[in-house]
Amino acid sequence: MMSDVRIWLDRLSSLHKSQMRKAACAAGMQLVHLEILQYLSMCNRYSNTAQALGEYLGQTKGSLSQSLAFMEEAGYIERKPDPVDRRYARLFLTKEGKALLKRIDSGKILAPDFPEDDAAVEMIQRLLSDWQSHNGLKSFGQCKSCRFNKTVDGGRSQCMLTGEALSKSDVRKICREHEFSSTASAPLS
Amino acid sequence: MMSDVRIWLDRLSSLHKSQMRKAACAAGMQLVHLEILQYLSMCNRYSNTAQALGEYLGQTKGSLSQSLAFMEEAGYIERKPDPVDRRYARLFLTKEGKALLKRIDSGKILAPDFPEDDAAVEMIQRLLSDWQSHNGLKSFGQCKSCRFNKTVDGGRSQCMLTGEALSKSDVRKICREHEFSSTASAPLS
DNA sequence: TCAATATAGTTTAGATACGATACTATAAAA
């Protein structure tokens, strides 16, 4: 017998997918394109590559390569080779891409104003954490729950993986290298 | 700024989609086909039509018509014209369809054993209810939260919309006609 | 009673996502 949680997760997911698709369609684009815009608006500077995007969306890089080409063509994103490791193509939203995303978001097509309910966020994070670790997937979390994050004097943050200092907005972004700290959001048994 | 809940719902949804796709692929079928099997295993006898399925999955009937034809061909479902209203084609899982679904579910490919966490279920239901009513979508809930459901003597259930008596297993299924009662799971403000 | 309308589903065509495979280019390792 399928668990009740599963039933509602399925439903939530179906709903989310179809609403996203409608929103994308209304903006003259495809579902994946909207998902890409969303991801790029949320990810930090370590995570803006095609590879990370593929891991996040659960798609192969070949598939994404096409979508990215389309979006660059359409002027919503830019691809810039990484100056240090030239295998990487860093992805950036253009002004047009940001504007489009804002237009969609502000239209409240996707979802109503969900209340900033800490309990809901924590609940979803627990489910996610459990699920992801069960399947050996990356967690794509924010710094505050990451074991590499240290808060130094005065509440300023630093990533102990890269050594870089993190701004207030950096800390809110999602990261490909994120790993839950053992205390915060431990997986459900 | 996108709300935190939205970020995690997006992630949950991406993850769910890609995991479902993998599970479907491993079973030699497509994502939609698995979703159809799941739906048919959960829906009650008022909800086993292509139309309801389309509303649940957020797809057009034309698209589903093809998928259903494929699945009937493959022997996983049956389509029987409704004896009363012959416009309807009632959908049923065949023995093979049920077996396939059981094989996938028991493989724990889709998700680990989520704990039967009442708080999580309630949380997700609240989000869902809010979202659905905001977008004028059907809720596809179970009888226990439905305003048409009356429990008569000895805990037996009856649907006041159709007048029919409902068995214990009926009550756990999801229904196209479901509407939240005003008390249970009221939408968030 | 019979035309108009609504509803359930099918069919078809075009766009495109997706996976698989083979490929290039760059970087790291041995």
Next chain:
DNA sequence: TTTTATAGTATCGTATCTAAACTATATTGA
């Protein structure tokens, strides 16, 4: 310096998805 690993591209076949036109059945209402 050869080998191996990694990031991304190119190409092809399959199948989904939407939209629009269509058939069939049921309901409405003049």
